[in-house]
Amino acid sequence: MVTAFLVAAVAGVTNTAAANATSPTASANQVLSYAGAPGVGPTPGSTFNAGLRGIAATPTGKGYWLAAADGGVFSFGDAHFHGSAGAVQLSQPVVAIAATPTGKGYWLAAADGGVFSFGDARYRGSAAPFHPAASIIGIAATRTGKGYWLAAADGGVFSFGDAHFHGSVFGATSGNDTVGISATRSGYLLARRTGAVNSFGAADLSAADLVNAASAPTVGVAAASHGYWTVQGAPTVNHMDAFLVCTRRHESSPNGPGYDDGYAAVNPNGHYFGAYQFGVPTWNNSARHAERPDLVGVNPARASVADQDLVAWTLFQWQGYGPWENRCMGLT
Numbered sequence: 001m002v003t004a005f006l007v008a009a010v011a012g013v014t015n016t017a018a019a020n021a022t023s024p025t026a027s028a029n030q031v032l033s034y035a036g037a038p039g040v041g042p043t044p045g046s047t048f049n050a051g052l053r054g055i056a057a058t059p060t061g062k063g064y065w066l067a068a069a070d071g072g073v074f075s076f077g078d079a080h081f082h083g084s085a086g087a088v089q090l091s092q093p094v095v096a097i098a099a100t101p102t103g104k105g106y107w108l109a110a111a112d113g114g115v116f117s118f119g120d121a122r123y124r125g126s127a128a129p130f131h132p133a134a135s136i137i138g139i140a141a142t143r144t145g146k147g148y149w150l151a152a153a154d155g156g157v158f159s160f161g162d163a164h165f166h167g168s169v170f171g172a173t174s175g176n177d178t179v180g181i182s183a184t185r186s187g188y189l190l191a192r193r194t195g196a197v198n199s200f201g202a203a204d205l206s207a208a209d210l211v212n213a214a215s216a217p218t219v220g221v222a223a224a225s226h227g228y229w230t231v232q233g234a235p236t237v238n239h240m241d242a243f244l245v246c247t248r249r250h251e252s253s254p255n256g257p258g259y260d261d262g263y264a265a266v267n268p269n270g271h272y273f274g275a276y277q278f279g280v281p282t283w284n285n286s287a288r289h290a291e292r293p294d295l296v297g298v299n300p301a302r303a304s305v306a307d308q309d310l311v312a313w314t315l316f317q318w319q320g321y322g323p324w325e326n327r328c329m330g331l332t
Contacts, residue, residue, distance in 0.1 A: 031055070031066070031076075038062060040077035048072065051291045056099040056106055067097035067108055069291055071116070082106065082119030090114070091128075093293055096138045100145040109139035109150055111293035113158065124148060124161035132156060135294040138181040138220075140188055149188055151181035153294035157190070157200075166201030176298045180220040182228065191221035191230055193304060237309045243316060244309060246328035251277040263308055264301050274300035276312040282323065283311060290314040 031039065040063055050070035057064045063077025071085025071094050082105050085094060092111035099106045105119025113127025113136050127136060127150050134154035141148045147161025153176045155169030166187045169178060177193040187201025195218045202223075220231040238244070252262030252275050263275045272279055278286070278300040287295035290311055295303060303311070321329045 031064075038077060040064075042066075042074065042076070048074075050093070053093065053095050053291070054097040056097045058099065059101065059103040065097055065099065065106055067094050069093035069095075071108060073097070073106070073108070073118070079103070084118070085116045088116065092135070093291070095136060095293060098139045098141045098148060100141060101143065102145065107139055107141070107148060109136055111135040111296075113150060115139070115148075115150070115160075120145075122146070122161075126160075127152075127158040130158065132158075134176050134298070135296060137179060137294045140181045140183040142183060143185070149181055149183070151178055151190060153178050153298070155190060157181070157188070164201065168200070169198050176294070176302070177304065179218055179294075182221045182223045184223040189221050189223055189228055191218050193218055195230065197221060197228065197230060237306070237313045239305070239309055241313070242331040243328050244312060246331055247312065247324050248275045250327045251275065251324065263305055266301050274303065274308050276300075276308060276324070278311070282315070286311045286315040286318070289318055
């Protein structure tokens with residue numbers, strides 16, 4: 001039985017995923033059910049101390065665990081609580097969760113590569129000592145449950161236990177747009193925010209089939225017995241919002257109507273980047289505030305249009321017109 005779950009605004013999906021699922025009206029920290037999957041919580045309006053960052057299904061498909069950025073774990077349906085990292089002083093937020101094959105345990109992965117094990121999940125190592133160049137965005141367990149892979153936003157893959165390294169998309173052209181990892185029978189898949197899916201060590205999947213033409217940003221991937229699913233996230237920022245359009249016009253883009261030509265702009269002094277001319281410290285702080293640790297350390301001028309819009313909107317909601325010298329005050 002194949003089941004499907006989606007956490008609104010989730011950074012990655014573990015074990016199960018919805019095929020081409022979007023929900024423009026979904027609110028944050030919400031679980032949406034598709035294809036007959038049971039909706040077992042949380043109840044609408046539930047609040048959490050930190051944003052939800054990952055989901056993992058039980059072997060029966062009748063429940064799931066949710067992981068929050070602060071290390072909290074919440075169990076629903078036939079999922080049993082085995083502990084959390086909520087009391088741990090985290091260096092970086094939790095970004096993903098993966099369940100063991102028995103459903104009697106799970107691992108949490110943090111943005112810096114740290115791994116926390118609970119129940120019958122055994123700790124096999126972490127990527128933190130390697131100081132990943134980009135934030136970790138996902139974790140996937142091997143079929144035996146005796147190992148796991150960690151994936152970074154730049155496409156790097158770290159293997160632990162009986163997980164074998166089969167390759168990665170790490171490199172100068174990776175674009176820091178890797179958003180999810182899923183184990184297959186013989187390897188793993190990496191999903192890119194653009195919709196591309198890269199297969200490694202997966203002899204059961206044809207590389208020619210790994211194409212996704214969906215227009216919405218991809219946020220996760222899950223392998224099936226034959227093929228795979230990707231999850232498309234609902235856009236949360238209006239690209240043509242009057243404030244954003246005005247700010248792009250002043251900061252980087254002389255050409256209308258959408259002023260999209262300046263997303264790769266770099267100020268001649270080399271200190272400000274992208275359509276909204278972010279300085280690196282401001283970009284990093286705003287990305288953290290948006291609960292997007294995968295964008296920390298990314299050159300703003302290399303980030304996607306959607307991600308630059310999101311970080312700019314987050315900063316605007318957080319600090320108002322001031323960061324852009326009040327040029328577009330009163331438009332929102």
